[in-house]
Amino acid sequence: MGGRGRIFGRVTAVALVASAVLTAPALADTHGTRALIRYTEHGIPHISAKSFDGLGYGYGFAAAKDNLCELANGYLTVDAKRSKYLGPGGSGNSALSGADSNLASDVHFQRINDSGVVESLLHQPRREVKEIVGGYVDGYNKYLKEHGTQDPACRDAGWVRPITDIDVYRHLYAIAGISGQGELVNGLVGAQPSGGVLPEDAAARISTALAEEGTIGSNGIAVGKAGTAAEQDSVLLGNPHFPWQGGRRFWQAQLTIPGRFNASGASLLGMPLIQIGHTRDTAWTHTFSTARTFGLFEVKLTPGDQLSYVVDGQPEKMSAQKVSVEVKQPDGSLATDTRTLYSTRYGPVITGVGDIPLPWTTTSAYTLRDGNATNLRALNSWFDLNQAQDVEDISKALKSTLGVPWVNTIATDRHGKALYSDVQVVPHVTDELADRCSTPLGRQLFQAAQVSVLDGSQGTCAWGSDADAVEPGLLGPGRLPHQIRDDYELNANDSPWLANAGAPLTGYPWIVGDTGTTRSPRTREALISTEEQLGEFTTASMKELLFGDRSRLALLAADAAAEVCGTGPACDALRSWDRTYTLESRGSLLFERFAMRLGPGPIWKVGFDPADPLHTPNTLDTQNPVVRKAFDDAVAELTAAGIPLDAKLGDHQSVTRNGKRIPMHSGPGQLGILNAMAPVWDPKAGNVDFVHGSSFIQVVGLSGKACPDTSTLMTYSQSADPTSPHFADQTELYSRGEWVRGRFCEGDILSSPELRIVALR
Structure with a gap:
């Protein structure tokens, strides 16, 4: 990859006087520049380069500048070194797993690292994606070497270190798995033969536990030509409700290779592509899907041997993996925690979901299969979305990569079309397979929470295959809900059924979601509000709809x-x-x-x-x-x-x-407020903070005009560093109900009154 290793060049800050703004040098005229970062209001970077390597380079440098501690915390986590530096207690890193301690987190990620699974999947990302990742690593390391951090969260911390490409891929793999193995870490890392009895109310308790984990949500509303006012062909609202603290924050940027690649929007920290955003011709967003991305198997054990199980009458030995992590002791010394964990052909043994035990007895055990356990394709999915010219391109990207890990996609285009798609990673567990192969627990749990528990003693009860899926075990795009219309499509975290109230979606497998059931107050508000304005939507009215609260x-x-x-x-x-x-x-x-x-x-x-x-x-x-x-x-x-x-x-x-x-x-989404926030209640002061809620918000209008009509807002601001001028500036805008003007085309960028250019050489 061009320029790898040349990471310690001079940083040039070009301060432009007003007369020079109109003739600011294009990238082609900036000799020796690997990436050019044009900062506009509120520290939003517009990153230009001649290559994908250069795009990654600029992205890594700028992202580290704003959120170095949060990014470093993520790399510490996937490197399985939290216990070494922070001790075995703590609460893990909730951005990347549900681990209830640093030690549980480390055992989980060390197991992944020792298995080599991420390395085995490196054939999946396409060449251009690998170039972006390589450049990102160089840019991150360049910023760290030259500037370090002023953020007190990690100032002078020994765990802040240069990174390599594999750190980035491990981080992205963890994000893909957060709805499956990442969520169920505690039941995996302590799995040992223990006996016990499955609680009679296990299905109800597991269903409740999983529902509580899934309280974070999002809204996406796509309005096509039949729903907009004359001056616009489509309008999109992207309104993810993500955590306000930690490593699952969004960060905003524009990525441009002149004449080849141009996408603007936001992504989760450490993802060097635009995940929610727009090109010149399309706009898209994501919402958490109701589709279940993992399933369980119950295996029958060989009599007298708890480490062997039977499939089709033949015994198979569980594979054993010894996992060791370093643990900081109270006196500062290091000790080693070593344990042996076991897996079957279906996946690792699991002995609990939350505080609900899944006993590993002398006769049976439970194992987990995660649909995203082999997924680095997500990088290709978003790379293709970043180049889409219409909703058909978006549809093609979703179907051909089948890499989006746990979200719906809602999109519009300049041609006045609106798309809803739940084409993503979903286990190939059809209703027929669940009916034929469910265990007694499975029959209850599949109905209550869409979690399959299949009979692992029968080889025919393994996940199925579809010819149009990119790999065995996943539902193919042809089985998943997908619809394009010219009025509207939307989702507010209910099932696909009423993506459009006038054209209900049905016929998809139960593991994807239900039909004909009560919609949440937020979904009802989205549908009613959208239908009230059909034929009259503009970007202004969409913003008013959201902030009407x-x-x-x-x-x-x-x-x-x-x-x-x-x-x-x-x-x-x-x-x-x-x-x-x-x-x-x-x-x-x-x-x-x-x-x-x-x-x-x-x-x-x-x-x-x-x-x-x-x-x-x-x-x-x-x-x-x-x-x-x-x-x-x-x-x-x-x-x-x-x-x-x-x-x-x-x-x-x-x-x-x-x-x-x-x-x-704003207020909680359970109240049917689109602009949802989850407040932190203090019994002496009221609501004193937000856990999660509206995060990166975008309203994009597309028409025959060259530039999209875009407004954005990062509710918690671009930087998690309290020493940054962009730590709370957009939070104050949000308080006042104000928006940031989107600057996508060159003229808009160069006319910014706060334009500042940094050339990375």
Whole structure:
């Protein structure tokens, strides 16, 4: 790859006076430059290069500048060295696994590293992707060598080190597996023969545990020509709800090779391609899918040998893998933790999901198969999306790579088309296979949570194959939901069924999702709001729709809550409340604390009707004791916190950055708010931070004009480094409901009043 090894050149910062902005040098005129970074408002980098290696180089340098500690923490994690530097306790790194300690995290990732699985998959990324990754490594290392970090989170930390290509691939492999083996780490790293009995309520408890893990969500709304106003052919809203802290933050950039490659948007830290964004002609986003990406097998053990199992009457020995990690001791010395872990032809043995045991007895054991355990194809998926010229190109990229790991895709194009696609990695577990091969636990768990538990003693119960899938064991694109229309397509983390209310999707396997069931309040809000504006959508109206902060649940239940309330200032506030979560709204915080207590029980007088899924269930049952208790408890909670029941939301919901309190609008997605946020409740102060919620937001309008009409917002700002000027600047914009102007075309970039150019040589 061109330029590898030449990583310690001079960094040139070119400060441009106003007269020079109009004639700023193009990349071709910048002699000896490997990458050119043009920074516009809020530190957004527009990275240009002559090669993919150069794009990666600029991306790695700029990403390290903004988020070095978070990136280094990710590489520490996949290198299985957390216990060595930080001790065995802690809580792991939730961005990359569900490990409940540093030691559990290290055992998991050391097992992966020792297996060589990532190295065995390096044939999957295409040549250009490998060039980007190689350049990214050089750029990251260049920044680290020349600048280090001022971020107190890792200043002078021994675990911040130069990286290699394999670190990047291991990191991306971990991201792909976060919905499968990564989520189930604790049950894998401690798996040993132990006896015990499967709890009678195991299926219900596992289903609940997995549902709790899946609370992070997203919205994607794609409106085609039939749904837009005359001046635009399509409008896309991308609104992922990702963590506000840690390594699953987004970071924004534009990547350009003049005349060949041009994509703008954001990606998770360490992913040197655009994951959610747009080209000149298309725009796309992703939402978490309901499709289950892993499954279990129950194997029958050979009598008298807990390390052997039987398939089709023949014994097979489990493979044993000894895993050793270094562990920092209380006195600072290092010791070694060594354990032996076991696998079957179906995957590694697992002895629990969360705190629910899956016993490894003298007669049977459970094993895990993860559909993403052989996936580095995701890099190719996003490389192809970064070059798409229409939704057909997006469809082709998804189907040919089958690498998107756990998300739906929603997209639009300049031709006025809207796409919904759940073409991604899904185990080939058809309804027929589950019916034929499920164990007793599997019959319950598959119905409750789409998790298959198949009989591993029968070879015919292995995952199936489709001719149009890129590898055996996965559902082919022909079985997965996919639809292109000219009015709209959307998803808000429910199943594919109502991606368009007028054209329901059916016929897909149960492992993908359900049909004909209650939609979440957020999905109902997305569908109703979209259909209300069909034929009139513009980028401006889409932004207003999102930041209107309307609560669908409040529209359904606030009047009834006021009835429960009775009389007084709080009751008056509820009655006059406009059912939104703006900074000035009164009564919204009381309704939030009430609604979050209602739970999923039978609280509605009118139940769900599949013939009217947008408007049912409805009519809150105010005589239900659960409802009345929830309201009384909410009143008591606010009173104990010293918060007036009719308080303004902005007075008691905020984040604090560098000692400055920033009031925040919005509320939990469970309330049917599109611009969803998961607040951190302090019983003495109200909502004092967000766990996750709206993160990188984009609204993109496409038409016959040369440049897309784009507005973006990184709600938590570009940098996790509190010493950076871009640590909280966009967070303050979000507080005020303001957006960042998208700068995609050359004229827009060069006209930025804050343009700053850095040439990397």
